[in-house]
Every structure is written in structure tokens, then in C-alpha cells.
Amino acid sequence: MSTSSSSAAERDLKREFLKKFFIVFVVSLICFSIFFLNRNENNKYIIETLELNGSVKEGDALFKINCVGCHGITARGLVGPDLHSITQRLNDKEIIKQVTGGITPPMPSFEIDPVNMSNLLKYLHSLE
Ligand code: HEC
The missing domain is CATH 1.20.5 (Single alpha-helices involved in coiled-coils or other helix-helix interfaces)
Known part of the structure; x- marks a missing residue:
């Protein structure tokens, strides 16, 4: 039982x-x-x-609208760091993640289509 x-x-x-x-x-x-x-x-x-093969000119315009507040008008840094020679420190994939990911506040995540993202990348590559 x-x-x-x-x-x-x-x-x-x-x-x-x-x-x-x-x-x-x-x-x-x-x-x-x-x-x-x-x-x-x-x-x-x-x-x-x-x-895509972006355009420096378009990327520059995008940068002026979205990024200069923190990275400075010549990308020499303000609240955010100097972005000259950034493409030697980070690869394109890492930069895309930085811009779209919102992984490092206070930098926001940007919702940006591939064409404009490639323009921004081209602009960042043009900074020495
Ligand atoms: C609200 C301020 C702000 C805005 C707007 C902003 N950023 Fe940033 N960004 C930062 C800060 C702060 C960092 C440093 C983050 C960290 O590493 O902790 C940073 C880091 C970066 C980095 C990595 C730098 C490195 O040395 O690792 C890249 C690339 C970058 N930003 C690109 C951009 C681009 C492109 C735009 C415009 C689409 C943009 N940022 C807009 C504040 C901003």
C-alpha cells in the first residue's frame, strides 16, 4: 500500500x-x-x-546633420572621440555596428539604410 x-x-x-x-x-x-x-x-x-560604393559628398552631408553635435564639425571630437583614422582602428563591420547598434551610450543608435550607411563609411574613410 x-x-x-x-x-x-x-x-x-x-x-x-x-x-x-x-x-x-x-x-x-x-x-x-x-x-x-x-x-x-x-x-x-x-x-x-x-x-555598395558610397559617396564621400553624401556621407559628409549626413555627418553634418547627424554626427557633428558630438564628434565636431571637422570630426576632431567633442563629446564623442576624434574620428580621424577611425578606419585604421575599426573595420567597416565594427563601424556599422557602432553607428546602428546603440552599444555605447550616449551615442544613439541610428536607423540608416544601407545606401546612406555606405556613404557615411566612405566619408569616414576619407578622413585621415
Ligand atoms: C549624442 C552624441 C553622439 C552622436 C550624435 C554621435 N556619436 Fe558617435 N560617439 C559618441 C560617443 C560618446 C562615442 C564614444 C563611445 C565609447 O566608446 O564609449 C562615440 C563613438 C563613435 C565611434 C567609435 C569611435 C572609437 O574611437 O571607437 C564612431 C565610429 C562614431 N561614434 C561614429 C558616429 C557617427 C558616424 C555618427 C553620426 C551618424 C555619430 N557617431 C553620432 C557620441 C555620439
């Missing part, structure tokens, strides 16, 4: 454990899918940007 009731309790425990395990499994699966989908989106954006 006591053995059968304890094994029923064990079965309940096991079922409870499986239920929790299943929930954790499903939640992790969802998290991973979101993570990978997001990464693919980011990669697509980066590849598209790097395939």
Missing part, C-alpha cells in the same frame, strides 16, 4: 518535472530563434552595405 502511493507520488513528481523541463525547452527554443533571425537580419544589412 505504502509502496504504491509513493510510486504514484513519484510519477506526479516526474510529470511535474517533465512539464517544467518542456516549458524551459520551448522558451529557450523561442529565444534562440529570435536571436538567430535577428543575427541574419543584421548580417544581411551589413553585406548589403558593404557591397
Whole structure:
């Protein structure tokens, strides 16, 4: 009698454990899918940007509108750092992440299409 009731309790425990395990499994699966989908989106954006050949002039104009407040009118630095020779310190992918990622507040993340991103990159490459 006591053995059968304890094994029923064990079965309940096991079922409870499986239920929790299943929930954790499903939640992790969802998290991973979101993570990978997001990464693919980011990669697509980066590849598209790097395939374009931007214009220094357009990039300069974009910089004047969006970046001079912090990096200075000649990109020599203000609140944000001097960006001359930035392309020797960071590769294009890292610069794209810096501009679009919002990873280092107070610098905001910029929502910028690949064409304009490639213009900005071209401008940054033109700074020596
Ligand atoms: C609100 C101020 C602000 C604005 C606007 C801003 N930045 Fe920045 N930026 C910063 C700060 C501050 C840093 C330094 C972040 C850190 O490393 O902690 C930085 C860092 C950078 C870096 C990396 C520099 C390095 O030495 O690693 C790049 C590249 C850059 N910004 C480009 C841009 C571009 C391009 C724009 C315009 C589209 C822009 N930033 C707009 C504040 C700003």
C-alpha cells in the first residue's frame, strides 16, 4: 500500500518535472530563434552595405546633420572621440555596428539604410 502511493507520488513528481523541463525547452527554443533571425537580419544589412560604393559628398552631408553635435564639425571630437583614422582602428563591420547598434551610450543608435550607411563609411574613410 505504502509502496504504491509513493510510486504514484513519484510519477506526479516526474510529470511535474517533465512539464517544467518542456516549458524551459520551448522558451529557450523561442529565444534562440529570435536571436538567430535577428543575427541574419543584421548580417544581411551589413553585406548589403558593404557591397555598395558610397559617396564621400553624401556621407559628409549626413555627418553634418547627424554626427557633428558630438564628434565636431571637422570630426576632431567633442563629446564623442576624434574620428580621424577611425578606419585604421575599426573595420567597416565594427563601424556599422557602432553607428546602428546603440552599444555605447550616449551615442544613439541610428536607423540608416544601407545606401546612406555606405556613404557615411566612405566619408569616414576619407578622413585621415
Ligand atoms: C549624442 C552624441 C553622439 C552622436 C550624435 C554621435 N556619436 Fe558617435 N560617439 C559618441 C560617443 C560618446 C562615442 C564614444 C563611445 C565609447 O566608446 O564609449 C562615440 C563613438 C563613435 C565611434 C567609435 C569611435 C572609437 O574611437 O571607437 C564612431 C565610429 C562614431 N561614434 C561614429 C558616429 C557617427 C558616424 C555618427 C553620426 C551618424 C555619430 N557617431 C553620432 C557620441 C555620439
